[in-house]
Amino acid sequence: MSKHHALIGAAGYIAPRHLKAISETGGTLSAAFDINDSVGIMDSYFPDTRFFTEFELFESFVHAERSKGRAIDFASICTPNYLHKHHIGFSLRAGMQAICEKPLVLTPVELDDLESLQQETGGKVNSILQLRLHPAIEALRNRIAKGDPDKTYEVDLGYFTSRGSWYHASWKGREDKSGGIATNIGVHFYDMLGYVFGAPKENIVHHRAQDAAAGYLEFDKARVRWVLSINRNHLPAHTPDGQSTHRSITVEGEEIEFSGGFTDLHTKSYQSILQGNGYDLEAVRPSIELVDHIRTAPIEPHRGEQHPDFVKVLAS
Structure with missing residues (x-):
């Protein structure tokens, strides 16, 4: 069954590799967010993806899809390092597994916080360690x-x-x-x-x-x-x-x-x-x-x- 994905940081350098991976594993990109709008690369993979430049609107869409029985399964996170913890936290609370670029977080304390959040939400954090x-x-x-x-x-x-x-x-x-x-x-x-x-x-x-x-x-x-x-x-x-x-x-x-x-x-x-x-x-x-x-x-x-x-x- 095809999995539904969201992409946070769609205009970033590494985002095209995630778009390609989602496509090649048979996934669907339901929503994407970035404060920058240079995201034309998405047309090559998922031209129908809902795209947002305001996080609040992206967040509302994710929750609305969940309430309609169209929950998004995974959130792929390609944002600057210092934002990873926040975006992972949002993903877990919204019922999505997180797929995050490295470094996953900046400090061991942030890892501890995410461990507690995993236990609280029942979600999972996955790190990209492609080497x-x-x-x-x-x-x-x-x-x-x-x-x-x-x-x-x-x-x-x-x-x-x-x-x-x-x-x-x-x-x-x-x-x-x-x-x-x-x-x-x-x-x-x-x-x-x-x-x-x-x-x-x-x-x-x-x-x-x-x-x-x-x-x-x-x-x-x-x-x-x-x-x-x-x-x-x-x-x-x-x-x-x-x-x-x-x-x-x-x-x-x-x-x-x-x-x-x-x-x-x-x-x-x-x-x-x-x-x-x-x-x-x-x-x-x-x-x-x-x-x-x-x-x-x-x-x-x-x-x-x-x-x-x-x-x-x-x-x-």
Whole structure:
């Protein structure tokens, strides 16, 4: 039976992946909301969707559909990070399951609040953690699981993705709204590392700024040197000419290639959710606790090992 969906944040960057996933899993998009009206992409998938730019009208429509026996089953949330908790809360109270982009929330306390709300409403929160479904990551996880149980792997994560001044003027550049660079960009990778290498054991911060962050992590089965930056001047010297990004994850010196293969991962996520196997609040807790610590931990550049490309960040 076709499921009915609502989409909150329909004009956002990630919304088209949700539209595609809803369509490819046989769903119907009953309603969509965004304060911006650049949502013509919906015509390619669901031209008859009711669209609202005022949340109060969207909320009234959702409740009216429920009262008429046409309850909406799922709410997909693609809004700025600081609004996730509010929109998840609305979804659960309106009788919908929530499907939310990462980071699910900004703090462990917000996770606790959502856990209480789940119990109160009987609803469910599902987080999109699509990197876990990537074939290269699944293969790596299987390889680690079958390997030497006593081995600790050496991992380097370097993620340099240049962003213009718009980034700092937007909600993404405000720590109170995005959580900062480690939360907004890094949380994807921290979750993936925990998924592959087990629970985090140590979390040292070497650098924390608006445009870059770096540190050292230990998981059950890995030692990780990491650096993230959105500053073009931080691109490593070995970045090819004309390239504005440099993304690398190595395990024991071997590059893990997963730059491709993302086109259907949201659809795979939706398929799991529809089968009752979505990633729940406890699945995201380790990465939320990790980024929460990164935001507040003391800066200790001489503890743990530094990522080799961190030198360029400091020099700039």
